[in-house]
Amino acid sequence: MSSTVVLLEPEGLASGDITGEGIVDIDDLVRMADDWLQSGSLADIYPAPPDGDDIVNLQDFAVLAENWLAFYSGGQFGGGLALRPILSR
Numbered sequence: 001m002s003s004t005v006v007l008l009e010p011e012g013l014a015s016g017d018i019t020g021e022g023i024v025d026i027d028d029l030v031r032m033a034d035d036w037l038q039s040g041s042l043a044d045i046y047p048a049p050p051d052g053d054d055i056v057n058l059q060d061f062a063v064l065a066e067n068w069l070a071f072y073s074g075g076q077f078g079g080g081l082a083l084r085p086i087l088s089r
């Protein structure tokens with residue numbers, strides 16, 4: 001008998017989907033680049049509040065890059081908090 005384990009992680013949290021359209025793509029990268037080293041930006045996605053650093057820098061870019069082209073069923077602002085499989089074996 002075999003079994004399958006699927007680990008799930010929440011979507012839409014510090015995902016890099018800055019524009020809220022449901023996918024992490026070039027639009028999000030452009031937004032981040034526009035706000036680079038700025039404070040008070042939606043592109044400031046890491047670290048998440050309340051421990052945020054209030055600056056758009058390489059930490060934020062790392063999160064965006066990690067989720068590059070990830071699709072989110074609701075988007076950051078779409079109200080959806082879906083789960084996606086991150087590992088199955």
Ligand SMILES: [Ca+2]
Pocket residue numbers: 044045046047052053054055056057059060
């Ligand atoms: Ca940041």
